[in-house]
Amino acid sequence: MTITRRDFLNGTALTIAAGLGPAALLRAADADAATAAYPPALTGLRGNHAGTFTLAHSLAREGAAYPTVLAQEAYDLVVVGGGLSGLAAAWFYRRKFGPKARILILDNHDDFGGHAKRNEFTVRGRKLVTYGGSADMPASAAGNAAVRTLLGGLGLDATRAPALAQTPFAALGMGRAVFFDADHFGQDRFVPGDPFAALIDARVGTPPGGGTARPALDTIGAHLDAAPLGAADRAALLRLAGADGGIAGTATRTADAAGAASPGLASGAVDYLAGMAPADRAAYLARTRYATFLRERAGVGLGGLRFLRSRSNDAYALDADGISVAEAISIGLPAGAGMPAPALDQRLGKSPASRLWFPDGNASLARLLVRDLVPGVASSAGKPEDIGRAAFDASFDYGRLDREGNAVRIRLEATAIAVEPDTRITRVTYGWRGNLHRVEAQHVVLAGYNMMIPFIFPSLPAPQKEALRAEVKAPMIYTKVALDHWRAFAALKAWRIHAPAMAYTDLWLERPVAGSLSAAATPDDPAVLHMLYVPTVPDSGMSVRERFRAGRALLLGTPYDDLERGIRAQLDRMLGPAGFASRDVVRGITVNRWAHGYSYMSGTLSPDDAALQTALAQAGKGLGNVRIANSDSAGSPSLTAAVEQAWRAVDGLAAIG
Incomplete structure (x- = not known):
């Protein structure tokens, strides 16, 4: 990959200068390293883009050492990380120690919010706003004291999601669809409907107002008959879907091994673990991969496995070979009779029961926090009683984030490289614009x-460091494509498409933004397309950590040009028969590359995960006057975890006399 000028200034120059004195470092500074005036409007490669990780990698991968420099500023609190947890920690700190507390927030990105990034496009004079990372509010958020306190302090009600614009898709007869690619299924075929997704939604429960009825078995059978799958796989998948939920007495058609229609298989639910003792059954569900269960117990062949394997990508950033049967059941995937009812893991950052509060996801929450922490940084837009809309509509002046005289300063493109606690003070060294500070x-x-x-914190006790290093984050990409129009989707009668074995496994048109920004009410209007890519390393048998490391290496090693070509090629292949041509329709692409995405969630497939959460709780206590926040410490990628860990970290800090 080409090393950009920003990449050089944010790390490479410092590596070269590691043995030099302050004067040489000063000469390395360059005023041109300042970021663009408004980062959300930047397109191309975002998220973990060039310049955000160079210094960190020099420490972790190369063992680089940097010279000591003199401290030039003093604060009551320094927060390393300007994501939701870091911003919330600053907010809770002011609540505990008073509004005059001087706080510096350091973040290695060119925008605040961490994973809660905002993406913007302008197409034919219309502003299109979307999320680049953290999006949903977990269903359990309202029951968390830290979240209630934070949202209430910002003027939001944790029990009531702001009203979002209705989508025009249902009125146009648009629904879900599945695209089977020739590379994995023998032929390219677009099949309307997605009853397996509807089955999952019906079992788990979708957000209020979005309930989905359980699909009839004949609907599932018709969908499978249209799919390029072998007869045995169609029969196995229909048995799996029909058995789940115990749809007793329903007359239905199934395919026998020869592909002939036969009635009544769903008249009795299939227990794939029949005869297994309860304790053994529980152990099997916890310790067996879902793909193994499908293959060995449900009789699903390779084609069927490929059909189901990526249904868990959005929830876990893992495919069917990377999650247990119990984890699959928890998000609504079918596993037959005699199984526990779906019970969503509250650690999940995104699940069928989570909800989108703002069109730009949790970026609006980050904007609310910044607006509260740094007065004057945002314009006052919207009605006072609509605080969520006000944060969404407000314009932000990034030049005001780090001004002398602010009680709270947010310093972007600043990477912490050393944290050194002493008896009464802690020193933090960071790289910023080519210099060490x-x-x-x-x-x-x-x-x-x-x-x-x-x-960056080498004096931390070894057991705590070991626990923290085990938190290997899940890699993923949220690509946002600005479309001039969405006529092809309307022609295909599909607003959401599942492509089970392609790079981007899930694509959907986002809801229009009501009010002053955009109104995608007809297929002729501009819109944003969301595309999800999770490098799961399928059929590898790797452990979760091994998968995440391999996927991260793949993402970081793929140039943007290759990613863009892949995006356009997949869209042209899937939508081309409906008249779509990316060269004519695509008006902008933002690739939100999260090489370090979802927080690691300990599970039962990895024996060494059993004591991990206890070790993380101990590690979070930090050392001296240093505490550790971030959702990683909760073993959860959820917003709830990020806020709760910030609350806990600040609560553990004592006033220094």
């Missing part, structure tokens, strides 16, 4: 990736 603080909250903390 050092600040002193009474308190420090580390709210960045847990796996980096052992490298």
Whole structure:
């Protein structure tokens, strides 16, 4: 990959200068390293883009050492990481220690919010706004004291989601569809409907107002008959779908091994673990991969496995070979009779029961926090009683984030490389615009990736460092495509498409933004297409950590040009028969590459995960006046975890006399 000028200034130059004095470092500074005036409007490669990880990788991968510099600033609190957890920690700190507390927030990206990024496009004079990462509010958020306190303090009701615009898709007869690609299924085939997704939604329960009825078995059978799958796989999948939920007495058609229609298989639910003792059954569900269960117990062949394998990508960033049967059941995937009812894991960052509160996802929450922490940074837009809309509509002046005289300063493109606690103060060294800088603080909250903390905080006890390094984050890409129109989707009668074995396994048109921004009410209007890519390393048999590391290497090693070509090629292949041509329809692409995405969730497939959460709780206590926040510490990628960990970290800090 080409090393950009920003990449050089944010790390490479410092590596070269590691043995030089302050004067040489000063000469390395360059005013041109300042970020663009408004980062959300930047397109191309975002998320973990060039320049955000160079210094961190020099520490973790190369063991680079940097010279000591003198501290030039002092604060009550330094927060390392400007994501939701870091911003919430600053907010809770002011609530505890008073609004005059001086706080510096450091973040290695060119925008605040961490994974809660905002993407913007302008197409034919219309502003299209969407999320680049953290999007949903978990169903359990309203029951969490930290979340209720934070949202209430910002003027939001944790029990009531802001009203979002209705989509025009149902009125146009548009629904779901599945695209089977020739590379994995023998032929390219677009099949309307997606009853397996509807089955999942019906079992788990969708957000209020979005309930889905359980599909009839004849609907599932008709869908499978249209799919390029072998007769045995169609029969096995229909048995699996029919058995689940115990649809007793329903007359239906199934295919026998020869492909002939035969009635009545669903008249009795199939228990694939019949005769297994309850304790053994529970152990089997916890310790067996879902793909193994499908293959060995449900009789699903290779084609059927490919059909089902990526249904868990959005929830876990893992395919059917990377999750247990119990984890599959928890998000509504079918497993037959005699199984526990779906019970969503509250650690999930995204699930069928989570909901989108704002069109730009949790970026609006980050904007609310910044607006509260740094007065004057945002214009006052919208009605006072509609605080969520006001945050969404407001314009932000990034030049005001880090001004002398602000009680709270947010310093972007600043990567912490050393945290050194002393008796009464802690010193934090960071790289910023080609220079090394050092600040002193009474308190420090580390709210960045847990796996980096052992490298920047070497005095932490070894057991705590070991636990933090085990938090290998899940890689993924959220690609946003600005479309001039969405006529092809309307022609195909599909607003959401599942492509089970392609790079981007899930694509959907996003809802229009009501009010002053855009109104995608007809297929002739501009819209944003969301595309999900999770490099799951299918059929590898790797452990979760091995999968995440391999996927991360793949994402970081793929140039943007290759990613863009792949995006356009997949869209042209899937939508071309409906008249879509990317060269004519695509008006902008933002690839939100999260090489370090979802927080690692301990599971039962990895024996060494059993004590991980206890070790993380101990590690989060930090050392001296340093505490550790971030959702990683909760073993959960959810917004609830990010906020709760910030609350806990600040609660553990004591005033210094």
